[in-house]
Amino acid sequence: MPQAKTVLIVDDSRVSRMMARQYITGLHxxxxxxxxxxxxxxxxxxxEVAPDLVLxxxxxxxxxxxxxxxxxxxxxxAIPISLLTANVQTATRERAAAMGIGFVEKPITxxxxxxxxxxxxxx
Amino acid sequence: xxxxxxxxxxxxxxxxxxxxxxxxxxxxxxDGERRIVxxxxxxxxxxxxxxxxxxxxxxxxxxxxxxxxxxxxxxQQALYNxxxxxLSQTLNKAPFALYASALAAARHERIQQAVEVTxxxxxxxxxxxxxxxxxxSIAVAREKLLREQTMVLRxxxxxxxLTGIANRRHFDVAMEKEHRRAKRGGTPLSLLMIDIDHFKAxxxxxxxxxxxxxxxxxxxxxxxxxxRPCDLMARxxxxxxxxxxxETDVEQATLMAETIRARAHGLAIPHERSATDTRQVTVSIGxxxxxxxxxxxxxxxxxxxxxxxxxAKRAGRNRTAAQLP
Amino acid sequence: xxxxxxxxxxxxxxxxIFNIGVGQAAASMSAIVHEAVRMSVPSISFIPRAEAARxxxxxxxxxxxxxxxxxxxxxxxxxxxxxxxxPEDKSLEIVRLMVGESVPLKELTEMEQEAxxxxxxxxxxxxxxxxxxxxxxxxxxxxxxYHVGTSDEILTATGSGADTVVLxxxxxxxxxxxxxxxxxxxxxxxxxxxxxxxQINLYIARAxxxx
Numbered sequence: 001m002p003q004a005k006t007v008l009i010v011d012d013s014r015v016s017r018m019m020a021r022q023y024i025t026g027l028h029x030x031x032x033x034x035x036x037x038x039x040x041x042x043x044x045x046x047x048e049v050a051p052d053l054v055l056x057x058x059x060x061x062x063x064x065x066x067x068x069x070x071x072x073x074x075x076x077x078a079i080p081i082s083l084l085t086a087n088v089q090t091a092t093r094e095r096a097a098a099m100g101i102g103f104v105e106k107p108i109t110x111x112x113x114x115x116x117x118x119x120x121x122x123x
Numbered sequence: 124x125x126x127x128x129x130x131x132x133x134x135x136x137x138x139x140x141x142x143x144x145x146x147x148x149x150x151x152x153x154d155g156e157r158r159i160v161x162x163x164x165x166x167x168x169x170x171x172x173x174x175x176x177x178x179x180x181x182x183x184x185x186x187x188x189x190x191x192x193x194x195x196x197x198x199q200q201a202l203y204n205x206x207x208x209x210l211s212q213t214l215n216k217a218p219f220a221l222y223a224s225a226l227a228a229a230r231h232e233r234i235q236q237a238v239e240v241t242x243x244x245x246x247x248x249x250x251x252x253x254x255x256x257x258x259x260s261i262a263v264a265r266e267k268l269l270r271e272q273t274m275v276l277r278x279x280x281x282x283x284x285l286t287g288i289a290n291r292r293h294f295d296v297a298m299e300k301e302h303r304r305a306k307r308g309g310t311p312l313s314l315l316m317i318d319i320d321h322f323k324a325x326x327x328x329x330x331x332x333x334x335x336x337x338x339x340x341x342x343x344x345x346x347x348x349x350x351r352p353c354d355l356m357a358r359x360x361x362x363x364x365x366x367x368x369x370e371t372d373v374e375q376a377t378l379m380a381e382t383i384r385a386r387a388h389g390l391a392i393p394h395e396r397s398a399t400d401t402r403q404v405t406v407s408i409g410x411x412x413x414x415x416x417x418x419x420x421x422x423x424x425x426x427x428x429x430x431x432x433x434x435a436k437r438a439g440r441n442r443t444a445a446q447l448p
Numbered sequence: 449x450x451x452x453x454x455x456x457x458x459x460x461x462x463x464x465i466f467n468i469g470v471g472q473a474a475a476s477m478s479a480i481v482h483e484a485v486r487m488s489v490p491s492i493s494f495i496p497r498a499e500a501a502r503x504x505x506x507x508x509x510x511x512x513x514x515x516x517x518x519x520x521x522x523x524x525x526x527x528x529x530x531x532x533x534x535p536e537d538k539s540l541e542i543v544r545l546m547v548g549e550s551v552p553l554k555e556l557t558e559m560e561q562e563a564x565x566x567x568x569x570x571x572x573x574x575x576x577x578x579x580x581x582x583x584x585x586x587x588x589x590x591x592x593x594y595h596v597g598t599s600d601e602i603l604t605a606t607g608s609g610a611d612t613v614v615l616x617x618x619x620x621x622x623x624x625x626x627x628x629x630x631x632x633x634x635x636x637x638x639x640x641x642x643x644x645x646x647q648i649n650l651y652i653a654r655a656x657x658x659x
Contacts, residue, residue: 204581209565
């Protein structure tokens, strides 16, 4: 369904958020991108905007990405969540799979974002 | 005599190939598509794979077990980033199936390997990479031997020079370990402080040489009573010994202490100057037990055993006494 | 000479790039030890070489701390000496955790030094590789070299002159609940610094869709 979606990007790096925003709006100009800089902030923002997709950086100070993703998953069982990380190892894969969460490998590229959005569309 | 660079290119290449094939190192060259373009003599000899099987084949078809691993990552670093990688023997146990001999191959005993993956620039072609494999089996064996010898030496510095049993340093280390273990395992830990009665008087009367012999004899007899590998008997001070008894409660410790007391007495070492009416070498023993539900610091346990020992001495020696930590 | 300063955005970009680098290195190391390994770069700073030596020297009045370092030389689009450093007792901890054995640094055998070299090789190649990829420039790298000594000795041995600047990365390394703090130092001269700044700004411009 070609309706405009809302994406929540969570990353403590502003440049990283800018990059993700750029790639998403490059593929879908009408989509709305909201940003959060911390795990805590992401929970507040999610309740506020009810996103259709959440991209969550793993490596953040304070409440890390995985803890925030777990909580989001509990509050919003249906929203697709994708972890963003350069450190893809067995433990990460297993934890993500158990939570019903996907991941996108860093560095974020247009191709990787496109791939993610494509898999969501078919889901 | 012609310098190499003065040779025609074709001859240079032939010479280099011969050299690469002759060196005493495994050399594999992969092109940009990870196809094997060179598989030298050393590789043939130790892998059992001939030139025609290897050259032209996809590297991961020849070495399927290496896909997705450290060697794969190193090849990627070389081909894409132009960076060399080092694979130490310590962290990468024999990644390639290479054997020193047919017998070793039958026993599946691989050569110990140190591996380097280096990018190679090629005129008019995408980057290639060179995989060098060095046999470090001898170095590994040497280091294993060194380590074993160090362990032997180290165990010697944990021994008391005179009696040969554990020294104070060993006791301290063991105490830390057993204390932690008791806490984690929820088991009781007992400590016995054993002191030879009137030892100064023994030394004064019989001389220091006999005094030393007495210590050696008592230490040997007492150490010989240890039943389990975790029990430790150490020389704590001049004529004082300490026995660590893990997983031992008050009753068991008291029983052990009494057995020790009897054994020491049973040695029947004459001691004319003993103030006890036995006229033989005897020991006093202080017992302290850390119970499962009441953990204490190591100092407190030792302190209690010391107080118990003092109590035994005060009560007439050649006996045991216990104190709560 | 005014100290080399980065804007908040430039700093953000560089920290993020290095976090990606060490993140990938952590994944490689995790594959080696079959345990979860986490690495991050909480902060970076540009400091003069003398200050870098002091930072790593420890606070012991009896004398500077001995550290273990692994260095690699890179050249091409820019030139730098990259050095991974851990305080002496921490590097033995890392080797012990990676190798799985207890070894005092004095006894660090040649084979274990090699393991430390490989760890340095993985981390440094990952950091510089990410930098090179994102800046779309190519470099050549050397094989790792092992050093033990004071930070001053190591920085001197790796050829850093008095007028060089050190880009210092603070590294947090987490394995089996052991948290170890180390450093990666990039020794840069003035032209390399300017190249770096220029590249960061191109990267930011691309991120903002302006390039």
